Amino acid sequence: ETGVTQTPRHLVMGMTNKKSLKCEQHLGHNAMYWYKQSAKKPLELMFVYNFKEQTENNSVPSRFSPECPNSSHLFLHLHTLQPEDSALYLCASSQDSSGRGPDTQYFGPGTRLTVL
Amino acid sequence: QKEVEQDPGPLSVPEGAIVSLNCTYSNSAFQYFMWYRQYSRKGPELLMYTYSSGNKEDGRFTAQVDKSSKYISLFIRDSQPSDSATYLCAMKSSGNTGKLIFGQGTTLQVKP
Numbered sequence: 001e002t003g004v005t006q007t008p009r010h011l012v013m014g015m016t017n018k019k020s021l022k023c024e025q026h027l028g029h030n031a032m033y034w035y036k037q038s039a040k041k042p043l044e045l046m047f048v049y050n051f052k053e054q055t056e057n058n059s060v061p062s063r064f065s066p067e068c069p070n071s072s073h074l075f076l077h078l079h080t081l082q083p084e085d086s087a088l089y090l091c092a093s094s095q096d097s098s099g100r101g102p103d104t105q106y107f108g109p110g111t112r113l114t115v116l
Numbered sequence: 117q118k119e120v121e122q123d124p125g126p127l128s129v130p131e132g133a134i135v136s137l138n139c140t141y142s143n144s145a146f147q148y149f150m151w152y153r154q155y156s157r158k159g160p161e162l163l164m165y166t167y168s169s170g171n172k173e174d175g176r177f178t179a180q181v182d183k184s185s186k187y188i189s190l191f192i193r194d195s196q197p198s199d200s201a202t203y204l205c206a207m208k209s210s211g212n213t214g215k216l217i218f219g220q221g222t223t224l225q226v227k228p
Contacts, residue, residue, distance in 0.1 A: 004159070040124060043160075043204070043218040056215070090159050102148040102167065103208055103216060107159035 002026055004108035006091050012114045021076040021111045023091030031097035032074040034066060037088040049074065050097040081115045088112050119143050122205055122219030131228050135192040139205035139219045146207040149181050151190045154202045195226045
């Protein structure tokens with residue numbers, strides 16, 4: 001595997017379900033990100049982890065819970081979601097997110113989430 | 117006012133045309149400017165990155181930054197049907213709290 005991988009690619013869940021999204025990066029990076037991409041809207045940054053520590057929570061509802069066990073893996077745990085949470089969830093990684101430098105981010109293919 | 121403005125299109129051009137994609141921004145602290153390409157059902161992939169003002173060329177693609185006007189452009193020469201995608205601009209300041217801010221994306225269709 002190369003780059004950034006995400007599983008599952010598609011997920012349909014009911015509002016009472018609990019599910020998790022998984023992201024893995026094979027680039028040796030130290031920062032990982034979760035973004036939400038909805039139709040006709042810019043990418044919304046949700047969470048940032050730098051060297052396994054959460055450095056950014058962009059006012060995300062608590063029904064989204066991130067977990068970063070190491071610099072290569074990132075999870076997004078989902079529970080009691082709403083239909084408006086249906087979107088493409090993208091994971092990205094970069095060398096680090098300290099703010100200095102371009103912070104070039106590399107994205108995975110995304111998980112298309114549908115909440116019924 | 118949004119920090120980054122990008123016309124969502126769609127923009128439709130014939131094969132071989134020169135395409136101009138643009139973004140405007142309001143934050144004068146932005147120093148790093150990027151263009152990502154996103155094909156349908158895929159994640160964004162980095163096309164080009166520019167620091168501060170000036171031009172950068174890579175094959176058929178040219179990125180241009182005009183900081184005085186707070187305006188960036190991506191030009192695609194000899195456009196191909198395979199260039200059909202959504203193009204996202206993104207930018208960032210150099211400070212410690214600099215986050216990557218994305219435009220909405222412009223959908224481009226190149227017709228054979």
